[in-house]
Amino acid sequence: MIHRLDSTRFEQLKASGDLPSPRGVALAIMRLTQQDDVSMAELTRVIRSDPAFVGRLVKAANGIVAMTRRPVVSVQEALMVLGLPAVRTMALGFSLLSDHRKGSCHGFDYQAFWAGSLAIALAMQVLAQRKRAGAPDELFSVGLLARVGELALATLYPGDYAQVLSEQRRYPELRLSDLEHRAFAMTHLDLGAAMLLDWGLPGLLVDAVRLHETPERSGSLPGSRDYVLVHLLALATQIAELCMAAAADHAQLFAALCAGAKRLDLVPGELVNVCEQVARQWxxxxxxxxLRHAAPPDFAALLGSGEAAAAPPVAVPQPCSDAEPVHKSAAAPAAAEELRILVVEDDAALRAQLIGLLAEAGQRVCEAADGRAGLERALEMQPHIMLVDWAMPQMDGMELIRALRATRVGRGIYILLLTEHEEDERLIEAFEAGVDDFLGKPLKPRLLSARLRAGLRVVRLQQELERDREEIRHFAAELAVSNRRLQEVALTDALTGFPNRRYAIDRMQQEWQAATRSGRPLSCMVIDLDDFKQINDRHGHDAGDEVLRAIADALRSALRGQDVICRTGGDEFLVICPETELNAALVCGERLRAAVDALHRVVAGEHLRLSISVGVAMREAEMVDLDALIKRADQGAYRAKQQGRNRVITVQHAAGGARS
Structure with missing residues (x-):
């Protein structure tokens, strides 16, 4: 059964602040791309502030241009390849990946979730290139976020969702979405679809996400775009499952995969090539x-052992189109970075002579018989060197060169002009049009070789320069990551792994300002460890450190997702509770107290009883600053110790007043 999430309920979930959402640079990118007048330079500047996202963006762009263009090496090129909508969605997806690598839902495998989502994204990208169902970059983003509803349920209801997942593992014949609907009156599909719509993804793609687990129920007409998208996402999900499955399940999953591929007219051999390409990139x-990942299966072996083995694998397309062959000497060794040369010449005999000479030198050579075909081929394969005849039908050499130099791709090609005109004025015209060198007709093989060597030197120098730039970019990215790690170390308590006092004050100030602007509640807790000095004095600091770590683990496991706990002193902690009323904070404090009270530690044969005293306070209108709020919480902790320790106290008015 297909469910749709009521808009009122979604708004309530969204208002809770617990739904996974973009932060930092991703949020800035999403806001910028919503503006009609955003400039590429401004967007590039924001993206460059996050070196990790820069690397992922460039990697995604290269996955799309692979086998058709030279590699993308800069943010601006990646933006041109991907376009703003895809960049916006990728920023969102990778932000969620960074912020939700782990969580409090113990039954939810966060590593497997993101590894599987990446496999779906890459499968969507490769399938989009094969089936032309949509922009590969856009479908990559859809695949990355297709299962975001599962992450949202694990974040919203960690304990309950862990039980749902446990039940699904016990009874695999039951559909996960049915168990979810029984537990939460919604499924990961309808929650994920509502989130994607809220983030601005097109409705057609959102419908594919909602329906892809039951594509037979979509009601779409075969051959229609919505039919293809739904079945494309279903097939991408099957590929991801096969990549991550245990070896014992490979044969059965591959048979189901072949059945799904038939709906998209993918023959088994072509399907194997798709899977192998996805697995390599994955x-x-x-x-x-x-991210933890399994070893992908041997798809060719699965095909050979299955019923679909009758269809031979389809060769992966080369940069040149099927209409024109790739010429290469069989005896030529494979180069570390093979140069691509395009010959554009209408004289078939001369073209064959040029191709023969170049192939003997071990170069990869493609050909075109006129200027218009040469322009299309150049934009498609992005050659390093072009040999262009001046006089040709359709489009002469000068028109071709001017058209190429007007494009980003064409500006970097080394162009050698073939001409019978060697008058100064004609040659000056050619150089002004963008020619790098010329060669007179009739052809002189030794002179051609010398001119090509000169061109190759220029190309090699350009490649070395680009490699140097890439190394500098890589070093800068590593330096930025190192600086960020150093900053994290400076703000982290080494013993417990909690943020330290410096971070606590900064974060408290941020939450205070946010609460002041929005009028929403803000609470905090001061936690003191009871009799901790006696443990240190009696058993030594090593035992004290062990006790501290055990208490920290207990506190961490009992915290809510939105709460932030910091170690502010030797035996003192501060818990920041955004958007939390006093009574709710008292309940949270009691949960923390109970978690520590349940601990049992034996040190040097002595059973230690561990406990904490917790003071709770909520921001009030008359409080002038955050120090007043922390002071109220500290007063509560002091009173808790006075009243016998191991209790939760607030000095403010609340239902119940105190808990112990």
Missing amino acids: VEWCDSLQ
Whole structure:
């Protein structure tokens, strides 16, 4: 059954602040891309402030231009390849990945979730290039976020969702979405679709996300775009499942995958090529993002052992189109970085002679018989060097060169003009049009070789320069990451892993200002460890450190998702509770107290009873600054100790007044 989430309920979930949402640079990118007049320079500046996202953006762009263009190496090129909508959605997806690598839902495998989402994204990208169902960059983003509803449920209801997942593992014949609907009156599909619509994804793509787990119920007409999108996402999900499955399940999953591929007219051999391409990129992505992944299956072996083995694998397309062959010497060794040369010549005999000479030198050579075909081929394959005849039908050499130099792709090509005109004025015209060198007709093989060597030197120098730039960019990115890690170390308590006092004051100030602007509640807790000095004095500081770590783990496990706990002193902690009323904060404090009270530690044969005293306070209108709020919470902790320790106290008026 297909469900739709009531808009009122979604707004309530959204208002809670617990739904996964973009932060930092991703939020800035999303806001910028919503503006009609945003400049590429401004967007590039914002993106460059996050070196990790820069790397992922460039990697995603190269996944799209692979085999058709030279690699993307800059943010601006990536923006041109991907476009603003895709960049916006990728920023969102990778922001969620960074912020939700782990969480409090113990039954939810966060690593497997993101590894699977990446596999779906890459499969969507590759399938989009094959089936032309949409922009590959846009479908990459849809695949990355297709399962975001599962992450949202794990974040909103960690304990309950863990039980749902446990039940689904016990009874695999039950559909996860049915169990979710029974537990929460909504499913990951309808919650995810509501989130994607709220983030601005097109309705057609959102419908594909909502329906892809039951594509047979979509009601779309075969061949229509919505039919293709739904089945494309369903097939991408199957590919991801196969990549991550145990070896014992490979054969069964591959048979189901072949059945799904038939709905999109993908023959088994072509499907294998898709899967192998996805698997290669998936392993690279997971390694770069430090995500755990399984070893992908041998798809060719699965095909050979299955019923679909009758169809031979389809060769992966080369940069030149099928209409024109790739010429390369069989004896030529494979170069570390092979140069691409395009010959544009209408004389078939001369074209064959040029191709023969170049292929003997071990170069990769493509050809075009007129200027218009040469322009299309150049934009498609992005050659390093072009040999262009001046006089040709359709479009002569000068028109071709001017058209190329007007494009970003064409400006970097080394162009050698073939001409019978060697008058000074004609050659000056050619150089002004953008020619790098010329060669007179009839052809002189030794002179051609010399001119090509000169061109190759220029191309190699350009490549070395680009590699140097890439190394500098890589070093700058590593330096930025190192600086960020150093900053994290400076703000982190080494013993407990909690943020330290410096971070606590900065974060408290931020939350105070936000609460002041919005009028929403803000509470905090001061936690003192009871009799901790006696543990240190009696058993030594090593035992004290062990007790501190155990208490920190207990506090961490009992905290809500939005709360922030910091170690502000030797045995003192501060908990910041945004958008929390006093009574709710008291309930949270009691949960923390109970978690520590349940701990049992034996040190040097002595059973230690561990407990904490908790003071709770909420921001009030008459409080002048955050110090007043913290002081109220500190007074509560002091009173808790006076009243016998191991209790939660507030000095403010609240229902119940105190808890112990």
